[in-house]
Amino acid sequence: MKTKLLSTNIIGALLLATVAHAQVITIASGSNGSLGFNTGQAVAKIANQQANIAARTQPLTGYLPLINNGEIDFGFSNAVEAEFALKGTGNYKGHVNPNLRIVGTMFPLVTGLAVPADTGIKTITDLKAKASSLRIASEYTASTIIPYYIEGALANGNLTYDDFNKVPVSNFVKGMQALGDGLVDVALISLNAGAGKKVNVQLRGRGGIQYVSLDNSKEGIAAFKKFLPAGSIVSLKANKNIPGLIEASNIIAIPWVMLTNKDVPEELVYKLTKVIAENNKLLGESFGGFKRADLKTMAPSSALKYHPGALRYYREANIAVGK
Secondary structure, eight states: OHHHHHHHHHHHHHHHHHHHHSEEEEEEEOSTTSHHHHHHHHHHHHHHHHHOEEEEEEEOSSOHHHHHTTSSSEEEEEHHHHHHHHHTOGGGTTOOOTTEEEEEEEEEEEEEEEEEGGGOOOBHHHHHHHGGGOEEEEEOTTOTTHHHHHHHHHHHTTOOGGGSEEEEESSHHHHHHHHHTTSOSBEEEETTOHHHHHHHHHTGGGTOEEEOBOOOSHHHHHHHHTTOTTOEEEEEOOOTTSTBOSSOEEEEEEEEEEEEETTSOHHHHHHHHHHHHTOHHHHHHHOGGGGGOOGGGSSOOOSSOBOHHHHHHHHHHTOOOOO
16 A cells, blocks of 8 residues: 555656646737637647647737737737837837747738629729729728738739728728628738638629739839838639639738747747747647648748747758848
8 A cells, every 4th residue: 555655656746747847838829719819729739749848828919018028928920010019110109029039930821902803803903993983991990900911912003091982990800891791892801711701702793702913023012012021922823712813813921920038048949949840730730820831931031030049940950041
């Protein structure tokens, strides 16, 4: 009996020691069901299972200042908003967050301006010709980064919001719904998004949705990047299985990145970067967005500095880091 009790105590002590030695981190994520939430849950799971990192997610919004202040260890953002937060520009005007550091790109966010297909608008040039008669979703009071996406796309065709009839909406999803409900003629829709698929069904009598193809000339890209320096214009082939891709289109891609604070230990960031980079299949099984990840482009050019721990992994793995 004493031997059995002793063994039980030893096992218990070993389990406690394992927990004690596991590194504990907090990962900020958005509300349940959001992109940040799904990304955070997938990363936390892989960190716990594969790297002995006790990762705990916290469903927060507007958390980049908390990462900057060291109150939260990690979180996610589109690269455009991350750069705004760093510099105190855009939707972070006057609120500089100099302690933010980038870990790496999780996967690209692909989105674009969409219209009902029966408008006959296929390109940004077509959109410009009809702008004065069109209603566009605007303001996005609860999704303040979205107008910058739209302004970047419009600038690509030498357009501004003022060329349209503006219809205020509260957030990204409401903007898409407004298109489906016939309240606006132009809105931003993420590629293959559930809400976008619903809009496509609503507009089936009008041919569904059609992405507005941007100008991918040198001049067009330069105009686009004045608003969205972290973004790019990607060329997609026509695909009848993806709403909006009735024809080949040039639309927007923005890196979805993981951020941390400059004072988070190098070894911890190294381990987390490594486990994310080397377990893409498992991450994709947890959240489909990771199926779009590309290890070769995990460290693109950024206004934010890369954390030393992330750089250490990229050097070891021979992954090019953008300047």
